[in-house]
Amino acid sequence: MSFKQELFINGEYVSSSSNETLTIHNPNDDSLVSDKVQAASEADVDKAVAAAKAALPSWKATAGAKRGAIMLKFADLLEANAERIAKLESMCMGQPVSLAKKMILGPVALWRYYAGYAGKVAGESYPPDGEDGTYKIVQYEPLGVCSGICAWNGSHVLAAWKLAPAMAAGNTFVLKSSEKSPIALAQYGELLNEAGFPKGVINILTGDGKVGALLASHMDIAKIAFTGSAAAGRQVQIAAAKSNLKRVTLELGGKSPAMIFDDADIDNAVLHSSDSFLRNSGQICFAASRVLVQESIAPDFIKAVKVAFENAAKKMGDPSLPDTAFGPLADKKQFDRVMEFLKDGKAEGIEVLTGGDRKGEKGTFVQPTVLLNPSLDSKVYTDEIFGPVISVRTFKTEEEAIKLANNTQYGLGSTVYTADIGRALRIASQIEAGTVGINSAFNTSPQTPFGGFKQSGYGRESGIEGIKNYLQPKTIHVNMNLPAKAKK
Template sequence: MTLPHLKNKLFINNEYVASRSGEVLTVRSPRDESILAEDIPRAGKLDVDDAVQAAQAAFKTSWGIISGNERAKIMLKFADILEENAALLAGLEMMAMGQPISVALELAKMAPAMFRHYAGYCDKIYGEVLPEDGNEQYSLVQYQPIGVCAGIAAWNATLVFFAVKVAPALAAGNTFIFKPSEKSPLAALALGDLIACAGFPPGAINIVTGSGETGSLLASHMLIRKISFTGSLAAGRKVQQAATASNLKSVTLELGGKSPSIIFEDADMENAVNHSSSSFLLNSGQICIAASRILVHQKIAEAFTSHLQARFEALAHAMGDPESPETFLGPLADRAQTESVLEFFSQGRKDGVQFLIGGTKHEKGGNYVQPTIMVGGRLDSVTWTKEIFGPALSIRTFETEEEAIQLANDTSFGLSACVYTSDIARALRVSGLIEAGNIAINSAYRPGHTVPFGGWKESGNGAREGGLAGLKSYMETKSILINMKVGRR
């Protein structure tokens, strides 16, 4: 593989600048642990301050005051540029986190769609006029941008997270500082040239790289008014705490899940197996909404499990070099993630879990892990209750609809769920009773840019990204009351 020229500087105020901290990160290939870059900047306090000052200036003097029509033009141009450079950006994602190039290309194409969607809102942010309420008071409601916003992304879909956080913020008139994960910063850093080429004014979008310390600096900065975080529950708690301890900035948290998939006896077997295998194993199971808990009716459990195991075995043969378009399963993101998944397997065995397939590293070495199906074990086993974030799911059976719902909701997470049945009344009834923010009926859940996305319970904090809800999360509401008695003659 020929390495493209990698950006190794922060992008602040429409320029690539060296980190003032002088500290760097190393990025390794998940395939074989070879070094891709060892000079990725680790932004420190002064660097974050520079990015915030640039964003604040842009909010006050350029991006925050231009017309919605002008914002839309620039965002649409940026969408075109993103689309033109999708192959380059996907290649960088593939290199950094081992994403099969076919998956990386699909995700890269979601970013321009997101920017086009939100560009359409730029000149349609309407206020409200309320009728006189009986005491001769006239009321107006306005929606205004918050100011400087920040986003911290997980490593499994950098370009998607960039778009879902930055696009609505910009459409509303805010400016932004984006921090990708230290595991996959390459594509994000490459965006700088594209941002400048699109015509964004200096400071409208800034990109800083670094570890959790850099994220803490963003979460605690007194001039940042909102932060959106996608990542682990532990890190999300720290972001929330830092935001509260600083200036009580608005926080959006998306913290993963342990999503159930309920398969009733009247489900289309082939469809359920397909989505429980191909859709689940997309990106090697490193997707927050992956339905990793399978609840299948006991009448069809044996047949379903047999078919699913056969599908997993077939897909295991499509594990390989992420650069090949024939590869379906690539490696996990890095050694730490691989060791985490293997530790779950080890603990599962201690809890009595049986492995129908997988449960080990692949003979390819590197960070390749076999697709895995687990059955049995205790209900409190970590393999059933915790987010593994790898190519591993667990299967349990149920007898009644009530039992299925109880098992589905017996979790601290509430991100998504899937319901497979040919009975639409049952599908809607069960969907209404599942404690999760996103439900798919007869398919795996695939987030779209037009609908709100977020989780219940420990999967989030109630805020939503995507759709109109995502736009409104980047705006402040202002009520204006007018006394109509004044000046009356």
């Protein structure tokens, strides 16, 4: 399969000015996907930002209806090419092609959602109040040149969260894909041109953390949205503050809890704690990896979830096959990270209910793993593993469950399983997390904001909050007390 692997700058595919390239291996069998993926240099970053800056006045002035029409055309093209792009995503980071296609069609809906906002960003007005004599206007304007850095586990969703609202608001953009999964996003350039985006409005770069650091510190970028690890997010924030105080949105890690009460539908709770959790091989930032189960139902739940994880292992395999449910981890580095967590857990004496080892002789497959009763300070319980591993602990009361759930530095996701909707909503209001799923693993939606509390970051993507992050208010006061001029 042929594919684009160059940088997309000012409406054209170009090679890196430094001739630096990235090598991508298929995590299913370690076969070479490409060793010619172009990696951006500092000069390339400057060129992309300059192109976005030059395109800004015209794009900002483009009628909202026209911007929306271009966005809708891009959504149509993305949908039409979903099969091909999904195969490229699967080749690079091991995502089953069936899931990869769904994670492209979701962004199609996001593009269409935000296209509806183009030209519909309303302002506010306030008449004179008492004797102040001032008519007040608030209008919302685009920020300017914006930038986004995507993580590798959901490239297209993350790209849409960043690009689509920025486009609807009239900004221009420089997007950086992850060095682990750059090829699928690189195909966007052809679609952007066909959709009618003017040159320079969207630019797509590939590279490692050095490219991200250049974007975070660039003096001509007004806002940066980052998705990735907490450590890298801190560096983005520091670079933004040290440069031009650009605005920052951070969506970082998670160690999300699932609370399963004794009145819950156990089969449903098991399903979402196994198959739903294991989608993308557990490489989802808001996946509920800390499973808290009320004592009275713990034996039944543990027995059932063990079977579910063992069955999931049988559905793990070649991600290019349409019936594969679970694939390998993204690359050797991620595989080694997860295996190190499991090694440490075993050394601590934590009981491994099932899994706990690699699967197969090649590729980066890890057996779906259930750990029982790790200590509260164990790394497998406190740190984000980002793999197919859950920890199960028990609780006695609702108060204890909430305390355990909130006992984390993160606050991205959470889930509550109970037949009592009053209890579910009561708990949801007390959980320190940006998202709560009730009787289901949390799923994102174009209509609702996504983001975290505490060290899971700040700012929101998706929903109306998503477009607010790409707008800035301007206040205009009109003095209404000038005396009328005498007629001549």
